[in-house]
Amino acid sequence: MVVGWFKKLKTSLSKSSDKISGGIKKILKSKKIDESTLQELEELMISSDLGVESSSKIIQELKKSKLLNPSSEKVKEIIKKKLKETLAPLEKKIDLTKNLFVILVVGVNGVGKTATIGKLAEKFLKDGKKVGMVAADTFRAAAVEQLKIWADRTKSEFFSAKELSDPAALAYKSVITATEKKLDILLIDTAGRLHNKTDLMNELSKIIRVIKKIDESIPSETILILDGNIGQNSIRQAEVFKEICDIDSLIVTKLDGSAKGGALIPIAEKLKIPISFIGTGESKEDLAQFDADQFCSALLGIE
């Protein structure tokens, strides 16, 4: 299965890695590794959403290594090594340490929270777990219906309330009921919110505060969903959500497009938030355990 997703990730990242590795090849064939080459390399990384700071760090690394005849493979290995040093310690496997294991899913609008919950449920279902879903997005039109369909698809228990009702109250009740029903996992879907909207962020901390009254240790896992298409703003999103709700891990979605999710690098450098999964497509199986080595290889087009 791992090989399967690696292939998939590679095909999905191939456009981007073609760009990077193709670009590196082109640069190195035509020129010696001088200042302007380094600058172009830096720009190539920037155009994969790695950001100016992280990219220039890597360039410093390249400068130090003083390659006489830099083959594109060598340069890529150095870049990969650097990227992997940052990402490898952050690989995260979610351990279902207890029953009921409550997973709270948060993020800005349109990043793919609901679809990711569906995929997570599918995964847990396959592991023989009893899963519940809570439609705590009581704000967006038809958000409840959308999650309901995912619940049906994955045979999950479904918890919802009237539109515009208090999501914290619903979350509280659902945790109680799910415990009574002896479910293994409860996935709470929250409304998308821009991280700079204080009111909405307060609503989120209220949800957490309220369910903590049942048990201080829940949510067992708070997951922030990031959209792979988003650029440097992802860093801000991670920063602010981390402040409000103590993010346990990240899931990066939509990596089947031509975007690279390169913003993961600066996020990892600055915030050191573990990464649990990546989203690689539209169907319910398209969710893969995050693997730093394979992610870096795929990003750089290394076989």
Added chain:
Amino acid sequence: MFENLTKRISNIFDKIKGSGVIDDTSLQNVMREIRIALLESDVSLSVAKDFIENVKSKAIGQEVIKSISPDQMIVKIVNDQLTELLGSENDSLKLNAKTPVLFLMVGLQGSGKTTTSAKLAKWITKNNNKKIMMASLDTYRPAAQEQLIKLGADNDIATLETQENKSPLQIAQIAFESAKKSNFDILILDSAGRNHIDIEMMNEVKEISEKFNFSEILLVSDSMTGQDAVNTAKNFSEQVNLTGIILTRIDGDSRGGAALSMRHVTQKPIKFMGTGEKIDDIEIFHPDRIANRILGMGDVVTLVEKASEEIDEQEAKQMQQKFLKGRFTLLDYSKQLDQLTKMGGIQSVLKYLPGLSGLKEKMEEKMENNDVFKKQKAIINSMTPRERIHPELVKASRKMRISKGSGTNVQDINKLLKQFKKMSQMMKKMGKNKNMDSIMNSGQFGDIQSLINKNKPIQ
């Protein structure tokens, strides 16, 4: 949106300000810094490079105008270039076609197409008085059709009922006939979100776009999009005949570079921007004003427009008189607070003012200022009418009473009184200054009226 870019660019300009001569090296440095500022704001690399090249070539070819210093010259060139990149004027929607006039919304998943469809429908209904119907062609995402129907029901916009087991193209046909039969002026078709490298899905939308005679095909795009914005925009514009772009979530703190990239790649105008979660949170995109905002030159025009929507002109004049004569009371102050709140609070006003974008940030750090306003309102409301006109009456026991009535503490009351006293003193001073009028008429704020006329909404 754009705050980061604004900050960076104003820092760069601050550095060169006042330097009499700008030589080649310092120009190079400025350009390098601008390039980094653009890249950090998610402007795509190729676009940033083009931008720098254009600025450079203009700067070199430029005759030195005597009245303008070299630093101002660079600011001007960058400003011109930015405006050009964003498109210089707003392009209106094409509404004059055979009815039903057809709109198609396209974009990646999660970019905000459905919400934007409803916002746009509401906006056109309000501003152009048209009868609009919406239909969702999204047969993939669970409950997508229901979402649009709900949005329609909540906002009095007609929608096509849910279509089971039909292809997107079939639904488009059904919607078209239904809109025609019921004499709708405009039909907005909301297509499913799709990955721009998914060939099958792109062919599907291409087919729909060619089957009908669309007046507008709008690419809806998240303003937080990163470097890949160029590819998205490119692929969509190659497959369908885009007529424009709508940027969403500009109320986030994104750096907005995607706007510049997509406009540059497609050469299609950005027509609207989504500014919040509510149905009315959509605005016409005015490139020139946005460019000014990015360069920290403020956007007084939009502020004036916003103000005129919320403030009664007569009342404002009276208020100004009171201001200048020093007869401003707490009651007037409370009215001002209301108006500010209506306009979205002090921060939203500050960001439009020249040179004050930095101040806005400081204010945000300092206070949850809308809460402060609420407190101040409560305090004023708990005062007697006499106290509101003569705040000097408010001494210890009155303060106790007011604090109980307003649920605040005495320190809050002291703070308000102190602040109000300072304000009155300042205003009296301003009133004595005969130069005020001449400052207002100096033309520093541009010919606002003509700008407003130029940017009037769509006819």
